[in-house]
Amino acid sequence: MKTIDGNHISRAIIKDLKKQVAELQGPPPAITFIRVGENPASIAYVNRKQKVATEIGMLSNVVSLPATVSRDELFKKIDELNNDKKVHGILIQAPLPPHRVEREIFNRVSPLKDVDGFSAANLGKLCQEDESGFVACTPAGIIELLKGANVKIEGSHVVVLGRSLIVGKPAALLMMKRCIEGNATVTVCHSKTNNLPSILKQADIIIAAIGQAEFVKANMIKQGVVIIDVGINRVNDPTKKLGYRLVGDVDFKDVYELTSKITPVPGGVGPMTVAMLMRNTLKAYHQQQK
Amino acid sequence: MKTIDGNHISRAIIKDLKKQVAELQGPPPAITFIRVGENPASIAYVNRKQKVATEIGMLSNVVSLPATVSRDELFKKIDELNNDKKVHGILIQAPLPPHRVEREIFNRVSPLKDVDGFSAANLGKLCQEDESGFVACTPAGIIELLKGANVKIEGSHVVVLGRSLIVGKPAALLMMKRCIEGNATVTVCHSKTNNLPSILKQADIIIAAIGQAEFVKANMIKQGVVIIDVGINRVNDPTKKLGYRLVGDVDFKDVYELTSKITPVPGGVGPMTVAMLMRNTLKAYHQQQK
Numbered sequence: 137m138k139t140i141d142g143n144h145i146s147r148a149i150i151k152d153l154k155k156q157v158a159e160l161q162g163p164p165p166a167i168t169f170i171r172v173g174e175n176p177a178s179i180a181y182v183n184r185k186q187k188v189a190t191e192i193g194m195l196s197n198v199v200s201l202p203a204t205v206s207r208d209e210l211f212k213k214i215d216e217l218n219n220d221k222k223v224h225g226i227l228i229q230a231p232l233p234p235h236r237v238e239r240e241i242f243n244r245v246s247p248l249k250d251v252d253g254f255s256a257a258n259l260g261k262l263c264q265e266d267e268s269g270f271v272a273c274t275p276a277g278i279i280e281l282l283k284g285a286n287v288k289i290e291g292s293h294v295v296v297l298g299r300s301l302i303v304g305k306p307a308a309l310l311m312m313k314r315c316i317e318g319n320a321t322v323t324v325c326h327s328k329t330n331n332l333p334s335i336l337k338q339a340d341i342i343i344a345a346i347g348q349a350e351f352v353k354a355n356m357i358k359q360g361v362v363i364i365d366v367g368i369n370r371v372n373d374p375t376k377k378l379g380y381r382l383v384g385d386v387d388f389k390d391v392y393e394l395t396s397k398i399t400p401v402p403g404g405v406g407p408m409t410v411a412m413l414m415r416n417t418l419k420a421y422h423q424q425q426k
Numbered sequence: 427m428k429t430i431d432g433n434h435i436s437r438a439i440i441k442d443l444k445k446q447v448a449e450l451q452g453p454p455p456a457i458t459f460i461r462v463g464e465n466p467a468s469i470a471y472v473n474r475k476q477k478v479a480t481e482i483g484m485l486s487n488v489v490s491l492p493a494t495v496s497r498d499e500l501f502k503k504i505d506e507l508n509n510d511k512k513v514h515g516i517l518i519q520a521p522l523p524p525h526r527v528e529r530e531i532f533n534r535v536s537p538l539k540d541v542d543g544f545s546a547a548n549l550g551k552l553c554q555e556d557e558s559g560f561v562a563c564t565p566a567g568i569i570e571l572l573k574g575a576n577v578k579i580e581g582s583h584v585v586v587l588g589r590s591l592i593v594g595k596p597a598a599l600l601m602m603k604r605c606i607e608g609n610a611t612v613t614v615c616h617s618k619t620n621n622l623p624s625i626l627k628q629a630d631i632i633i634a635a636i637g638q639a640e641f642v643k644a645n646m647i648k649q650g651v652v653i654i655d656v657g658i659n660r661v662n663d664p665t666k667k668l669g670y671r672l673v674g675d676v677d678f679k680d681v682y683e684l685t686s687k688i689t690p691v692p693g694g695v696g697p698m699t700v701a702m703l704m705r706n707t708l709k710a711y712h713q714q715q716k
Binding site: 239243255256257258259260261262263264266269290291293299301305306308309312314319320321322323324325326328329330331335 | 533
């Protein structure tokens with residue numbers, strides 16, 4: 137099938153995690169989510185993650201803090217969880233209120249519990265190709281999507297659109313790793329890139345993560361390309377009950393014919409991110425048992 | 427001038443560092459080198475770095491350990507230096523004896539004293555674009571070379587040849603940073619890259635760091651490209667006293683005509699690396715005074 141089914145691939149991973157958790161002795165792996173403020177997207181993301189954690193048999197807990205929480209109070213809470221032996225994974229749900237320095241907050245989480253992989257320590261381990269670290273969930277999920285769809289990464293030219301800490305950079309580092317699931321030639325493009333279409337046209341695999349609705353069009357890509365669409369953008373649509381619909385960074389209908397494989401939005405990368413979070417939490421649990 | 431003179435550009439930086447150090451109160455910045463085994467290249471590198479440290483007015487010290495030193499003994503020595511308030515920078519000189527896991531050793535150095543920038547903590551900070559970290563000296567030196575030669579990085583297409591922890595990856599991360607000295611579109615190529623010449627031909631700037639003598643030829647590049655040659659390779663040459671000469675990863679004579687700027691080997695990147703190490707040591711000193 138041409139459309140890569142993230143729901144299907146993630147279900148298989150979740151099923152396997154559930155089996156692994158069922159076989160554990162003693163208290164199950166536990167993840168705590170910290171939510172700051174009442175951003176509706178943050179609430180929805182945390183709810184979805186909690187639901188999957190429960191399904192797998194993991195414990196989960198949500199700490200809600202007001203948007204007005206001070207830096208010291210937030211850090212105190214994170215430190216408490218860092219020191220709590222009953223908590224194996226900690227996730228600070230983005231987006232955070234705008235005045236927060238996300239980097240500083242991510243770095244406060246113990247590297248051993250940083251199941252989101254956004255801390256400097258884990259990003260550094262990714263650079264070093266140190267398997268003991270936690271890889272950010274979205275890029276890790278992209279690898280699994282490509283594996284699940286039998287797409288060969290090694291030797292391919294991957295063009296990553298976007299250089300964020302959360303997707304673009306870790307995805308690039310993963311794709312160039314010295315391993316069979318890496319070994320790609322990687323180009324990172326962004327808002328300052330000139331001649332973007334001429335670069336995109338060379339890609340065997342495109343990872344679109346720039347947060348611009350339906351940005352990638354058919355005239356920018358080559359026949360047979362594999363597209364992973366990380367974007368989730370709202371566009372107004374009065375025909376929908378909510379008044380909007382969700383679209384990716386890729387114009388799905390426009391490019392579909394030319395691609396050899398493509399992820400839909402929703403139902404592509406999104407569910408994989410949640411599955412990878414659970415995999416990281418189980419990994420954290422095992423590391424902390426030692 | 428077409429040839430980028432690393433000696434000249436590094437001299438200006440060293441002169442400036444010397445002035446800054448002369449104005450400090452109290453004991454000057456101090457760097458300790460750890461050398462393991464008797465690799466002649468390691469000895470030569472450390473001697474050169476010590477000479478420049480002395481010239482700038484910094485204290486330096488070399489700890490020589492036998493190639494047979496145990497992991498625990500080496501770690502104990504590193505820990506001692508991590509805890510020594512009189513030492514601001516620590517450098518473990520590569521190449522290490524082959525059975526050593528370099529990553530593990532680099533990560534043992536306190537991130538605050540890791541003036542080589544090879545620890546996971548500092549690589550992660552580079553990913554996060556956190557200016558408080560230490561950037562690996564060779565990539566940092568490449569930026570200074572390009573600035574010194576008035577080469578515009580922003581908006582250019584940089585092709586990095588090589589994906590090492592020490593040059594390729596940090597250079598790629600620096601070049602894509604959100605800043606006027608970054609903002610480049612970056613492609614990372616390596617041994618698994620297909621159609622390398624067709625990618626190199628697109629480059630506005632090539633950073634060659636693959637350790638293969640005179641690999642880049644005129645027929646792989648476009649007119650007007652800027653080339654930074656990080657390679658230092660020995661090739662047999664009976665006409666030389668030592669029986670060899672040093673060449674880069676680029677066939678200098680072959681490409682020269684086509685380039686708009688190019689670094690020589692030696693006298694290009696090499697001296698910049700040493701200057702950047704000294705700059706990092708002064709930065710470490712200032713951070714530790716706080």
